[in-house]
Amino acid sequence: MIIERAEVIVTSPSRNFVTLRLTTDEGLIGLGDATLNGREHSVVAYLQEHVVPLLIGMDAHRIEDTWQFLYRGAYWRRGPVTMTAISAVDVALWDLKAQAAGMPLYQLLGGASRKGLLAYGHASGNDTEELFDSIRHHLERGFRAIRVQTAVPGVRAVYGVPHDVTVSNGVRSQEYEPASRGAYPAEEDWDTRAYLRHVPTVFGAVRTEFGPELPLLHDGHHRMTPIQAASLGKSLEPYDLFWLEDCTPAENQEALRLVRQHTTTPLAIGEVFNSVWDYQGLIREQLIDYVRSSVTHTGGITHLRRILDFAAQYQVKSGMHGPTDISPVGMAAAMHLGLAIHNFGIQEFMPHSAKTNSVFAQSFTWKDGLLHPGEQPGLGVTLDVDEAGKYPYEQAYLPFNRLADGTVHDW
Structure with missing residues (x-):
């Protein structure tokens, strides 16, 4: 199961979301969430400029190896931008593997441990x-x-x-x-x-x-x-x-x-x-x-x-x-x-x-x-690309705090 296409889709229906969309040679589509609230474009750039070129031609079944490659191979480790980008790839690969297996993802993780x-x-x-x-x-x-x-x-x-x-x-x-x-x-x-x-x-x-x-x-x-x-x-x-x-x-x-x-x-x-x-x-x-x-x-x-x-x-x-x-x-x-x-x-x-x-x-x-x-097989989520295109990205920031004397405080 080879990755043929990797797309980074940004949409803002009520707030900004970043989604990695992987397509395989078998026609399966896997999704990963790459949203980092208030810093969305940082992850977009990380994915588009550094990660997506590495994914084309990869075997989508090799989840652990891909994770280690993206984490250890970049040399610069951890941090919210890097780990959010890796997460998007990882979740999209799990989505693909579960779809290929014809079962909901939780079954591949060992099955249900509770009713809900x-x-x-x-x-x-x-x-x-x-x-x-x-x-x-x-x-x-x-x-x-x-x-x-x-x-x-x-x-x-x-x-x-x-x-x-x-x-x-x-x-x-x-x-x-x-x-x-x-x-x-x-x-x-x-x-x-x-x-x-x-x-x-x-x-x-x-x-x-x-x-x-x-x-x-x-x-x-x-x-x-x-x-x-x-x-x-x-x-x-x-x-x-x-x-x-x-x-x-x-x-x-x-x-x-x-x-x-x-x-x-x-x-x-x-x-x-x-x-x-x-x-x-x-x-x-x-x-x-x-x-x-x-x-x-x-x-x-x-x-x-x-x-x-x-x-x-x-x-x-x-x-x-x-x-x-x-x-x-x-x-x-x-x-x-x-x-x-x-x-x-x-x-x-x-x-x-x-x-x-x-x-x-x-x-x-x-x-x-x-x-x-x-x-449903996989994550159970599908992305309507045409609908997503109706809602372009809008700059947004989380608030910040100041104390009465003007000092910036934790938010």
Whole structure:
């Protein structure tokens, strides 16, 4: 099965997506997600100028050898651009191999380890009423676990909370897109002390309203120092969180030792990581409970499977990144991998827009709070090239933060 054509397709139906499309001499088409939010063209150039010329004439069945060739052969290793490009190739090759075998990808990964994937939705609000409405909205849509994000008094804009919530026919819109289109990123403000005072009161109100059984999650989005993160984790212990995510920038792996010493709140880390080396100490020392990396940004199914197999030795589970900056191709890859591994924890899930779904046809199902990738051979995703062409790339940036004195802060 020889690769005859490799195309990099950029489309922006609701946000920018980069897709690698491989075609073989047998007429099979494999897809890989190469989207790196806010830096999409960096991966496009990496693929088009450096990787695509190497793929033509390759045996598409040689997934492991191709992975090692692209990782070790380039000399310059790791990093989000390199690993996202490798991921796109890897996932496209797995898609092709599963199609050639006539079975859904998860079967090639060892078969299903569960009926479906527990997924969590994103609830948010500018006040308690909006937040409760958002939680109820997600429960009505079938979610059985909820991430809770809230505005903070005195802070103009907070990650995960839409600035303007529209209402149509009595239903509040829950769509949220942090990447603003334009020539310069939006500037937001931040006050950690106000945040630390406010968040525990919010979770107290949510538990009072919705009871003790509903799994609740929260994302700190790298904004705290280690001691601040430890303080928040401890203050949230009475509310029994499923996890506290990205409580502090984890490039400094030793920081999680301090957090772990002071709180039993479960910790999830890693959506900005891209290799097993980012996790080595965190997993070995059992400083985290969930791996947050995505297939898209972490070297594909081949490499993320290695990370999760390593994590399984320490009872650390998966919590794969899955908002709408992961295309339907990347989400399908996550579902197949999550269905097959033993140490699955939970899957992040933000439904894509109708425009995105018109570009990417998908076979997954959503029932009783569980995702399933479906039974179509391969990933179960097809790309409508003509439809994709209706939505050209638009420059977009994620926001950035400044403190009250003007200092740039973690976002």
